Amino acid sequence: METRSSVPPADLLPVQRQATPMFRFLKLTVVPLLHLLFRIKVEGREHIPKDRTYVLIANHLNWLDSFAILATFPAEPRVHFLGDTTILVTRKVQWALVKSVAGFIPVNRKARPDTVLFDHVNRCLQRGGVVALYPEGNYGSAEGEIMPFKKGFAHFAIDNHVPVLPVALSGTQDLWLRKTVRLIIGPAIETSGQSIESLVALSEAAMRELLPSYSDPGGIKLLRKGLTHLF
Amino acid sequence: MGGSRTSRLIRWKVPSLFVAIVTLVVVTATVLADTPPRSANPLPSNPLPSDILPVDPPTPASSPPPGRWVIQNGAIGASLVDISCADASHCVAVGAAGMILSTADAGNSWSTGHSGTTHALVGVSCPSPTVCYAVSNFGELLKTGDAGLTWSISALRNPKPFAISCPTITVCVTADGFETHNGGGSWQQASRIAALNVACPVSYRCYAVRNQLGHGVILGNNSGGWTLQAVTPYFLNAVTCTGVSACVAAGGGESGTNILTTVDGRNWTVQQHRAGQQTLFDVGCTTVDTCFVVDGTASVLTTTDQAQTWAWQSTGLAGSLYAISCPAPDSCFAVGSAPSATGGGLVAHFQAEMTR
Numbered sequence: 090m091e092t093r094s095s096v097p098p099a100d101l102l103p104v105q106r107q108a109t110p111m112f113r114f115l116k117l118t119v120v121p122l123l124h125l126l127f128r129i130k131v132e133g134r135e136h137i138p139k140d141r142t143y144v145l146i147a148n149h150l151n152w153l154d155s156f157a158i159l160a161t162f163p164a165e166p167r168v169h170f171l172g173d174t175t176i177l178v179t180r181k182v183q184w185a186l187v188k189s190v191a192g193f194i195p196v197n198r199k200a201r202p203d204t205v206l207f208d209h210v211n212r213c214l215q216r217g218g219v220v221a222l223y224p225e226g227n228y229g230s231a232e233g234e235i236m237p238f239k240k241g242f243a244h245f246a247i248d249n250h251v252p253v254l255p256v257a258l259s260g261t262q263d264l265w266l267r268k269t270v271r272l273i274i275g276p277a278i279e280t281s282g283q284s285i286e287s288l289v290a291l292s293e294a295a296m297r298e299l300l301p302s303y304s305d306p307g308g309i310k311l312l313r314k315g316l317t318h319l320f
Numbered sequence: 321m322g323g324s325r326t327s328r329l330i331r332w333k334v335p336s337l338f339v340a341i342v343t344l345v346v347v348t349a350t351v352l353a354d355t356p357p358r359s360a361n362p363l364p365s366n367p368l369p370s371d372i373l374p375v376d377p378p379t380p381a382s383s384p385p386p387g388r389w390v391i392q393n394g395a396i397g398a399s400l401v402d403i404s405c406a407d408a409s410h411c412v413a414v415g416a417a418g419m420i421l422s423t424a425d426a427g428n429s430w431s432t433g434h435s436g437t438t439h440a441l442v443g444v445s446c447p448s449p450t451v452c453y454a455v456s457n458f459g460e461l462l463k464t465g466d467a468g469l470t471w472s473i474s475a476l477r478n479p480k481p482f483a484i485s486c487p488t489i490t491v492c493v494t495a496d497g498f499e500t501h502n503g504g505g506s507w508q509q510a511s512r513i514a515a516l517n518v519a520c521p522v523s524y525r526c527y528a529v530r531n532q533l534g535h536g537v538i539l540g541n542n543s544g545g546w547t548l549q550a551v552t553p554y555f556l557n558a559v560t561c562t563g564v565s566a567c568v569a570a571g572g573g574e575s576g577t578n579i580l581t582t583v584d585g586r587n588w589t590v591q592q593h594r595a596g597q598q599t600l601f602d603v604g605c606t607t608v609d610t611c612f613v614v615d616g617t618a619s620v621l622t623t624t625d626q627a628q629t630w631a632w633q634s635t636g637l638a639g640s641l642y643a644i645s646c647p648a649p650d651s652c653f654a655v656g657s658a659p660s661a662t663g664g665g666l667v668a669h670f671q672a673e674m675t676r
Binding site: 103106141142188204205207208209211212214215216217244247248249250251285 | 401439599640
């Protein structure tokens, strides 16, 4: 019973292609706020597949990454993030919000292998949803660098015959008011004919190619501490 | 000094303002999101907790039906999502990337069909050995007239018909309420029911399951539009019928599981509840007495006494089973994913041991 109380039951979180009304409402209201706080520059928007689902991978530097991806990508097909949502279930309002916004697939870090996770990811992709994850498995150490990718995303993509869409994030590690952050979307990587290992290597190489070099822009850094550690 | 004070003020106020706005938006939206979806045939208002079917305590397990499971095809290039068998010899399985497999010899050999789509096929229904209908996760509707070898595609203006049920070769209903009565010549959506699964034992009677606000919902259609029949504590994923009024619905998962039955097509009884299970994906019945539920593992939940008691049956397979179809009293076919180490899909067959 202990595991049930610590990890939210994934079957209670809807996974689907459609965006919930709550998510649409939040996107409508929070996205302008994000654009007010930061300058989000998007490159490669034309690479977003319009008529099929995919596995989205990105480097992970800070809290803004998921928000920037959700703000950039269309509401449908709905992007579902894999993550440890243990903390979300601890408060009733938060849990109710998570259920109504949807877009989460809980990961049970204690379960190895987490076979339930595979079922939920498969179900999400089968229902036309997009699965997004950070294949480094943790926050990256520095801007412009990536750590070796874990293989999970490749299993998901190959099992479901969907492409991998690499997204490079730059400038999100250290945040301040009106800072420019870059989101670079690369061409989709097809999975046909790929092995798990070759797809991981291909995706890692694609991500390295997309990631721009980063240098501190300098200038006034208003609200730096607050915004960097907002969540 | 003044600049420093302003900076401190901004430092404190802007994040707080951000959090306050987001909280306000969130709370408002949570309240708004509690509104049930609209329907052409409105369902009764959102059920009160007291309207939700009570959950029985776990019941003693019966013995699984005698027989054995064997893998018939374990080297399929993509995971399989659904299967439908018109009879004991003819089945069609569908899955990721438009994958279609068909057999005409009880699964001894499987042929790959040409679906013409790269989208995942999520539902299939075969009302006859030669005619089958399938739906993709991007609103495509496929039909074959040659037992699954070639398919024609038409598009629905709806991207979520997760399942399809065809009681005859001319009548089909999708899980989102699209209907055809002329063999797919035209489709009408009488009600937008947003269901996950649908079962039509005859052309004038259908059942559908959907999930709403943390509950499972069973809908029934008796030629007069969809009506609410039951609300369950946990989600529902599947429904199947062995007669016009005899059906089994299954669902739930980690939070708790549901298996419900009806014998009169109106009143549903909870037959099974056990917390901490895997998600129950699909249910198939060989007879009124004997049913199988697949749950994304290699084990199958079985009953031999009209769903009164259930027992786990190990298939001995490696992989995950997602869908099941039982065309004969002694035969079931299940499809799913092979183990992640090898990837791809698999087809398994249950052959019952005949008792004298």
